[in-house]
Structure formats: C-alpha cells, structure tokens
Amino acid sequence: MSEFTTITTTDALAVFCEEAKAQPYVTIDTEFLRERTFYSRLCLIQMALPPSSTGKETGGPAVLVDPLAPDLSLEPLYDLFRHEGTVKVFHAARQDLEIFFHDAGIFPSPLFDTQIAAMVCGFGEQVGYETLVRKIAKDSLDKSSRFTDWSQRPLSKAQQEYAIADVTHLRAIYEYLRAQLDKTGRGPWVSEEIAVLVDPETYITRPADAWQRVRTRTNSPRFLAVVRKLAEFREEYAQSRNVPRSRVFKDDALVELASTRPQTEADLGKSRLLMREGRRPEIAQGILAAVKAGLEDPDPPRLPKETHNPPGNAALGELLRVLLKAKAEQTGVAPKLIATTSELDSIAQGDRNVPALHGWRAEVFGQDALRLAGGEIALSAEGGAIRVVELV
Template sequence: MFITDQADLESFATRACGSSLLAIDTEFLREKTYYAKLCLLQMQTDEETVIVDPFAVDDLTVLADVFTNPGVLKLFHAGSQDIEILYRVVGVMPTPIFDTQLAAALLGHTQQIGYGALVNLCCGVQLKKIDSYTDWSRRPLSPSQVNYAADDVVYLPAVYRKVSGQLASLGRTHWLDPDFAELVDPKKYAVNERDRYRRLKRVGQLKPRQLSAARELAEWRELKAERSDIPRKWVMTDEQIVEACKREARSIDELFMVRGLSDKLSTRDARAVVACIVRGLDTPMEDWPEHARPSRNEANVDVVVDLMSAVVRKRARESNIAFQTLCNHSDLAKVARGYRDVAILQGWRRDIVGNELLDLLAGRLCVFVREDTVEVTKR
C-alpha cells in the first residue's frame, strides 16, 4: 500500500497498534542538507506492507502511538540513522526495538553484515540492488523503486524470527538489551556544538592555542550549518578550519589566504570567522582544550593490547561472535591502563573474556602458540 493521504496514514497507524511487530526502514538524502531529508518511510506489520510518501502527507507524528506502543516490537537493520531521522520527524523514540545487524554479530556474522546478505542467509532470497543509489527525492517513483523500498521491510520479520530464535537457543536473548537501549537514547543523537572541533580532520596538527581557536570556529560552523540546513562543508571544510587556525588569522586578509575561503564566505561571515579565531587565540592558557589522547605519564600499552587482542579473538571465534561486538581496540587500551568502567568488563562480555583479561594483566594467565594455534592457560 502506497500512502499519500493523511487519512490513510492515520488509519494505518491505528491498525499497526494491533500488530505484534513493526518493521521499519527509511530512504533519505543528506548530500545537500544538514539534517537528513526523509524521502520515504517503509513499514511492515504482521499483515501488511506500507510505503509512506512524507512529501504527500501532512503529519508523521500520528505514528507516535504505535512507535511507543510496548506491545509492538519495532524491527530495524542497522537502524541508528533511521532512528535519528524518525526521532526528529515523529518526535518520539521507537521502543521497544530489535536490530538484526547487531543480533547477527552475536551469531558469528561480521559486525556490519548488510541487509541483503542477511536476507539471503535467512530467507534464501537474493535482493535486487538496481535502485540502491537512486534519488529518492524525485517524483513520481518508478515501480522498481517502490518494490526495492518494500523489500527493505518485507523480509525483516522473517530475519528477526530466524536470528532471535538462534539467540534464544544459545541463551543470548537479552545480551543486546543494553545495546538496544543505547540506540534509542536521545543522548546518542544530541549534537554538542562545543565539542565538534574534536572531530575535525587533521585537528591533531594544531597547537593548544590554535586548538582553542578551532573549538570556537567549529562551533560557529555547526550552528550556521544547522540554522541554514546545509552541509557543514558548504560553510567551511574541516581542512579550511584547521588551516585558518594554524595561520592564526586575525584579519580578513589573513583569513582569505586560505584556499577557497574568499569565494565561500561573505564579508559578514568572514568577520564572524575572524572573531571566532581571535576569541579562541586570546582565551587564557588554562582554558585551552587538550587533544583527546593519553597523557605522557601513561605507559605504552601496545604490546599488552596485542596480547589481550589474541585472547579476545580466540574467545570470539569459540563463541561465534564478531570480534568488534565483543570489544574494540580503544576498550582494550583502557583496560590495559587500569580503567574498569569498560564494556568488555561488564555483563556477558566479562563472562566470555573480561575476567581472563584481568587475569592476564595480573600475571595469572599464560598465552602461547602451539601448532599455529593460540592457547590460553592459567599459570
């Protein structure tokens, strides 16, 4: 059912509240906007498939009741971007949820297994990919586009039943509860403009005073892009911010020495950019930000992390869990430096390998190679 009428959407929302599940997917574009532009919303209940044209209906918030209905399980595959968009346009977080990509990683599949590959494994269906990079904002949609969009939710309930059944047989049904809770935590999608400078490309090239200027300038760019609903790079690129701060530009003439800025910035914006740089450069030294990296008095942990990785890979393989789902390099480095509030030392992850990592650090574990196989024993 292709929905282009508000009354039809409201009728579907009422019917969907009686379903046991609601598979959800979106098609969107974000190449020319700050916020992702929702172009299509696909949903599958126990009994029907609907595709909603958000350009044609008046109000998507009518889906709020079914999105928050505790009796309707919301299904996603790699759903973080879908959830972020829906939270903005519907106004609520979909709960409860189940993400089949996260679940598949607990069953030996790669951490980022694609929907098509999982459908093929669980349902024996090879999905067509002809419309995967189509322009979803154009109207009218072709029949192949509609079919492609529908396929993204039609098979999701069957995939869910397959992987959830496998998780149940392994006693892992609730292992992902914290991960699912994080996916629908509004804090995950909150934008901290003041911290945006840490994600600039090549920000590590800046000295502390210059980093202070980058903090001010990156915040200004974030707010301007958000207000204008345009991509950040249309205001200034990461490289231009870093170069302007590296030059410590205190005038428009100095600023325009950076390639491309004279064509990109109006005189008014150029004044604002210079003001940001000057404000950051003149910030007292004690208020300068620091690069996000270990302090010099922390021990080099590379060798220790390598040993820990060997143990984790062995246990991940034995448990048929994707390595990155069990832990990541950053968490291992934190454990090696003495931190204990780390995911690998919590819940089921601790049971599988976390306790062994603590034994390894305490010298109670021996790691060696026998016939090309890593072995782990108690000392």
C-alpha cells in the first residue's frame, strides 16, 4: 500500500494544495453516497502528486481529505482547481465534477479525464479504472470496499487502501496516456470531450424537462401533460428537500397516477403503486395539484409521429455502420465515442446536425460518412478489411 496522510484541517489542506500548485499535475478522486439524497454527499477526497515532487520512484505525497471533518473548509482545494498551472487528473470525472459544481459552482481547470483519453487511445468503450491499472500500471486492485458506507468514521484500513489506490496508480496511467496523445496528436480530441464535461448545462436538471426521462407506453397529449406536471412536481420536491426521486414516488407510480388521474386523497388511497411516503399530506396535495394542472394544460406535449425511413435510408444506415467499424479499427478509437447508432440513423435520414459530423469526429468519420451518403465513395471488402473506394 502507498504511504498517505489523512487531512482533517483547512491549514493542512492548504499546505498540500500549495505544494500541488508547484507540480505539473495532481491526481484526484472522490468517494460519495447518493442512495439517501438527491445530490451526492461528498465523503472523501483522494489526491496524489507526481514522483518528481519528492524524487521517490514510488511517487509523490498522497492524501485522504476528510470533507466531513468539522474544522475543514474545501476552499484551498477550490483555489487549486482555479490554478491553471496544474492539470487536475480524474478517471471518469462526470460524477466527481457534478459534486463540485453543485457544492461550489466550480470545475477543475485544466482537467484531464483518463477514461476519455483511454477510449481515444484504443482501450475500448467506457474502459474501467481497474483495466487501466492492470494494462498500464501492471498491478491489480482490491475492489471489495467499493460499495461500503463512506460516511462512517473511522474508515477501515481496507477502505483507506482502496481509496488511495484510486489516485496513486492514476499517476502512471495519466503519464502513459498523455505521452500517447502527444505522440498521435490526438490531445485536441480529448479536449473537445472535456469541454462537454465542464459545461454547466451537463449538470443542470430542470424540473420542467424531467418528464422526458419517464418511460411511457402512451403518447396521448393529455396523458403526457399529466406525466409532465407530475414529474415536474417530483423533481422540485426532491431537489428542494435533497431526497431521491424514488422517495417521493417511483416512475411506475407516476405513470399509474397519470392514467388514473386521482381527484381526491381518497382516490390516492386506491393506488396500487404509491408507497406510504407518497401519501404524506404535502406530497399528496402536490400530486393532486399536478394532476389538475396537467388536465387543464392548454398546451399538452405532442410527440412527433413515427416516420418510416424512405427506401434506401435503411441500407445507407447499414453502410454507415460498416464505415464506422472500419474507421474505429483504423484509428483504434472506440466506435461509440465516434458515433452512436441513433446518429448513424439520423445521418442516413438527412440530418446534418449531429456530433459525428463535427469536430474531431468529422476528421475521423464524418467527412467520409457524408461522402458515402452523397455517392462519392463506396465500400469494398478485401479479405477481412473494409476499403474506401473513390467514385468521383
């Protein structure tokens, strides 16, 4: 196990963060709980500095920061996040960034995400940290503490070992991937993806849009209007009280309520799926008000009618899938990072406003996708390889 220090005071955190500012990068990870709250509760922060900071081959200082300690402010960490001279390295950073954004309205800058970089460097789709530790750091991880309660104190030795390993191995992973990106010139590709991670819109959940995440089997505008109002009430209630959506009522209960359209609390009592907490007075009144608002909504949502692809579009979609597979194999980039199945179908139907046709994706795939759609190129199979053939 790597050596580490536990930080429980603001002064100690400030000292470490000042040391980090003198380094080219710092690796960071968090542990949190979300089962009982709407927003994740930050329980632990792990950080490690590169070997150059001490001259030790085993690496630089590593720390566990306890954000639950009563005398600790995270402002020194946020000051480090603002320091442009030190790269903040995470693996699969989205959930970590969501915590910092909601807690302090801040994103680490500059940011590097090793999961994104690994996909660009040929390690497959959504590659896990454990895989990178094994393939790059040539080590293994004990994941037995992954789902433990990180809010309990004191942390066990196993928890501490698990947590610190998430940042000490990350140093070797970052240095390897950074070198690969410098060698291939694909650093800007990663930067494009990270720009999405540090966009506030990625983490803002608007109650008025919450209904779009609810799966329904009916597209009746009036039914959808009630679903929209119920989902909006649930989202506002859950956010304001920091409780999970499911603690208010679950999706299946929401759909049932939109179908039965209760008018009184007695009607709510007939629901098969509404749990006891959903019958509490403030929630019950919110449900009834939402149902009423949905029934009276003058502008109910209308989903677009399903359209059948014109002849030839389905065939073009299949050709685009073949082209994507060939381009992914040629570049070593995960196919889903280049284009999704829905994007391929959209291109086949004439949509040109899809991510696969812009930025680095256009260079890798999009330009040839448009040429294929325009009849300028064809695809030829030679042995096990797919080759692009110029037609004009």
